[in-house]
Amino acid sequence: MNGAESLLRTLVNGGVNVCFTNPGTSEMQFVAAADRVPGMRCVLGLFEGVVTGAADGYARMANNPASTLMHLGSGLANGLANLHNAMRARVPIINIIGDHATYHRKFDAPLQSDVAAYARPVSGWIRDVATAAEIPEATYDAITAALGPPGQIATLIVPADCSWNESEDPITDPVLVPDFERVSQDAVTAAATALKSGQPTVLLLSGYALREKGLELSGRIAAATGARLLCDTFNTRLQRGAGRVPVERLPYFPERAMELLAGTRHMIIVGSRPPVGFFAYPGSPSELTPQDCAVHVLARPDQHIVDALKRLVAAVGAEKTEPVRQPAQRPIQIQGPLNGDNIALSLASMLPEQAIVVDESISDGFTVLPRTAGAPPHDWLFITGGAIGQGMPMATGAAIACPDRKVINLQADGSAMYTLQSLWTQARESLDITTIIYANRRYRILEIEHERVGAGAPGPKARDMFSLSRPNLDWVKLSEGMGVPARRVHSAEAFHRQLAAYLREPGPNLIEAWID
Ligand SMILES: Cc1ncc(C[n+]2csc(CCOP(=O)(O)OP(=O)(O)O)c2C)c(N)n1
Secondary structure, three states: OEHHHHHHHHHHHOOOOEEEEOOOHHHHHHHHHHOOOOOOEEEEOOOHHHHHHHHHHHHHHHOOOEEEEEEHHHHHHHOHHHHHHHHHHOOOEEEEEEEOOHHHHHHOOOOOOOHHHHHHHHOOEEEEOOOHHHHHHHHHHHHHHHOOOOOOEEEEEEEHHHHHOEOOOOOOOOOOOOOOEOOOHHHHHHHHHHHHOOOOEEEEEOHHHHOHHHHHHHHHHHHHHOOEEEEOOOOOOEEEOOOOOOOEEOOOOHHHHHHHHOOOOEEEEEOOOOOEOOOOOOOOOOEOOOOOOEEEEEEOOOEOHHHHHHHHHHHOOOOOOOOOOOOOOOOOOOOOEOOHHHHHHHHHHHOOOOOEEEEEOHHHHOOHHHHOOOOOOEEEEEOOOOOOOOHHHHHHHHHHHOOOOOEEEEEEHHHHOOOOOHHHHHHHOOOOEEEEEEEOOEOHHHHHHHHHHHHOOOOHHHHHHHEOOOOOOOHHHHHHHOOOOEEEEOEHHHHHHHHHHHHHOOOOEEEEEEOO
């Protein structure tokens, strides 16, 4: 068996069953092995940003890593922005990067590059294999490394000769999921003391604290002690909706976040970090925690968050306390201009139970979270690292992880243009995704930021750099050109009707919401 086949079989034996691919010549042995090895679903993406973003979306929903297959340094470099987002989301991914044959590297052929150097900033683990024989063990180690804790990107660089040379048998041992470290009793006691102090206290939640179990425990603590529940602005996965424990999100703009935190005397960090501004602005601080607020770290992201919360529930005597739950609420009247808020209301009125919402709505989505709070239970995926072009790939990966759930991609048009090839993969794989394009035809957030950084009102050149008109993008044609049915709508009523129709049908489909 050659190295590529042993690699593929070790992945499948280790429970890695999906590979998002964009192969080249140095990955041909892997491609050939896919035809011999059952159990690996290979999903082609037509740009590496699609491949890596899809692997992120998959991991968030499957709680298991997908693999990617990319072509040398250039292929990996194309996928880096979404690997950055995935790294910030702390999800597991196994990158398989083909490289030139070991003996070919010294000739500096055109595609020669320092693959490890491209991989380093986003990878928690890298191995550049030197022989075919070491491939099975390196692959097994990559799976273990990716699983964390809490979850990280493992990059395996595979020279072409290591792929085609005779290798060892694939590893069949079960993958040992790493244990998450339990937090110290001191950390639990310090948090409990703060909560019992009677002073204004916030629990800042992230990671697994935002899944149902973590929220339930946090809700008990909050109800028993009067503490407030907050979460980061951009989260890997937030489980929310009617009947679940609601959590307030830290606002994006630092001054709003500081207003929300004003008066807080204790901040208990649960899988998060003390909050900082997304950007710095002239004259405003980077750190958002009030100066007289004590910060207590209950659990770091790599520690056992749910166990820490359980122990904190016990320490504050909240075992029998009922948390406050989100009441069910559906808006009924939607009319007027087509804008972000009306789209939010429409969505809230018909969001299907167990929907997965992939949110890259940027400036038109400011009200969508509060509006949908009382919809039936659903999952919300955010763009975690601020690198735009994540929404469409992430929706693609989430739909592959959860074929029985409706995926709704709230998608700003400028960000959509980075990775719109995702639509083709969605069509080819028959994924049940409804994409809502907020066609405001500009980089609206940058118009806002231009003022906020103190540069004043944008002049003609600046406005031109924020405009997506001249020509306008035709999302119906773009979408249909990649096999995804689409409709353009100009009013809130028409949007509402179209969304209802598309949510009834299996996707993929796309609505271009023309926002004036
Ligand atoms: C990879 C990457 N490139 C560039 C940016 C800078 N950037 C942030 S928002 C934005 C424009 C977003 O426009 P759009 O998606 O249309 O949303 P809108 O602002 O109109 O709501 C840009 C270019 C970024 N965050 N990430």
